[in-house]
Amino acid sequence: MSIQIVLGSKSDMKVAEKAVAVLKELGVKYKLNVASAHRTPEIVDKLVAEADAEVFIAIAGLSAALPGVIAARTMKPVIGVPVSGPLNLDAILSVVQMPPGIPVAAVGLDRGENAALLAAAIIALKDAKVAGALKQYRQKLKDNVIQDSKEVEV
Numbered sequence: 001m002s003i004q005i006v007l008g009s010k011s012d013m014k015v016a017e018k019a020v021a022v023l024k025e026l027g028v029k030y031k032l033n034v035a036s037a038h039r040t041p042e043i044v045d046k047l048v049a050e051a052d053a054e055v056f057i058a059i060a061g062l063s064a065a066l067p068g069v070i071a072a073r074t075m076k077p078v079i080g081v082p083v084s085g086p087l088n089l090d091a092i093l094s095v096v097q098m099p100p101g102i103p104v105a106a107v108g109l110d111r112g113e114n115a116a117l118l119a120a121a122i123i124a125l126k127d128a129k130v131a132g133a134l135k136q137y138r139q140k141l142k143d144n145v146i147q148d149s150k151e152v153e154v
Contacts, residue, residue, distance in 0.1 A: 001127050002029035003119045004053035006044070006070065008036055008060030012083050015059050018112035019081075026120050026133040037069040048073040055119040058104075059112060061085045064094035067104040077122055079115045080104045 003023065007016055016032060023030045031053065035043040037060070048056070048070055056074065058067035059081040067080030082091035088109060095106045107114040117134070124131035 001123045001130070002031065002053045003055050003057060003116075003123070004047065004051040005030055005032045005057045005059065006047060006066060007032070007034045008058075008062075008064070008066045008083075010034055012059045012061060015081055015083050015110050015112040018110075019057055019059075019116040020112075022113045022116035022137075023120065026116075026130060026137060028116075028120050028123060028130055028133075035066075037065040038063075041069070044069055045073060051076075055079065055122050057081060057112075057115045057119055059083060059115070060094075061091045062087060064091040067095050067106075068098055068102065071098065071102050071104045077119075078104050079118050080106050081112055081115045082106070082109050084110050 005016055005019060007013065033047055035047055037044055054076060056070050056076060056078045058070050058078055060066035061083030062085060064082050067078055071078040080095035082095045092109060095104060098104045105118060107118060120130055120134055124134050
């Protein structure tokens with residue numbers, strides 16, 4: 001089982017790196033490509049049609065049409081990640097304001113790691129190894145908070 005990550009442009013790579021780091025830590029397979037909903041729609045169409053992934057993560061800024069375009073072309077779950085820029089609100093609204101019938105799951109601005117965790121949780125429904133890795137990841141988060149509390153206790 002794998003995840004297809006699609007960036008609207010190479011400038012979105014810093015957000016994608018967060019997702020990739022989490023997926024590597026969890027041992028989840030992924031593919032990463034750049035394809036613009038506006039400049040290379042034929043490449044987007046081909047990626048979606050040929051992807052063997054169970055989940056898509058679409059990372060895009062500005063008008064952030066990429067998640068919706070991908071969702072319109074597949075029945076598989078699509079997670080949209082709006083990317084910060086001069087018009088943050090436009091990217092956020094483009095991801096969260098999809099019309100009825102073509103849903104896109106949305107994570108916070110620049111939250112590639114949350115997109116990876118959500119995609120992994122979807123895969124974990126059918127993959128016990130990924131489910132175990134997610135459980136360990138969350139335990140590590142819990143342990144970090146407990147440690148932080150010990151360090152600041154008065």
